Amino acid sequence: MATIGTDDGWELHIYNSFSLHCDGIAEPPPPSTLSLVLQDCRFDRQTMVAQFSSGASLTVDLSDDGYSGPEAxxxxSPDGTIVIWN
Incomplete structure (x- = not known):
C-alpha cells in the first residue's frame, strides 16, 4: 500500500500493484516522503499513470490481476468526500 498526500489535504491511498519510475529506471516504492509536483494523470481500463516533476511517474495496475483490496x-478530499476505485 502507498499513500500520496497533498499540501492542501487530499490523500490517494493505493492498494493495487504499482510501480514508481524515476529517470526511466523502475525503483521500489520509496521508504520516505518525496516532494513532487503532479503534471499529468491518465486513466484507461487497465492503468492509471501519474506523471510528476523531475520525470518521475507512478503507474497503478487497475486490472483484475493487480487487485489486492479492499479496493484498488x-x-x-479535505471536505471528507471519498472516491473509490474497484
Whole structure:
C-alpha cells in the first residue's frame, strides 16, 4: 500500500500493484516522503499513470490481476468526500 498526500489535504491511498519510475529506471516504492509536483494523470481500463516533476511517474495496475483490496484506490478530499476505485 502507498499513500500520496497533498499540501492542501487530499490523500490517494493505493492498494493495487504499482510501480514508481524515476529517470526511466523502475525503483521500489520509496521508504520516505518525496516532494513532487503532479503534471499529468491518465486513466484507461487497465492503468492509471501519474506523471510528476523531475520525470518521475507512478503507474497503478487497475486490472483484475493487480487487485489486492479492499479496493484498488481510495481518494479522500479535505471536505471528507471519498472516491473509490474497484
Amino acid at each position: 484506490m481510495q481518494l479522500n
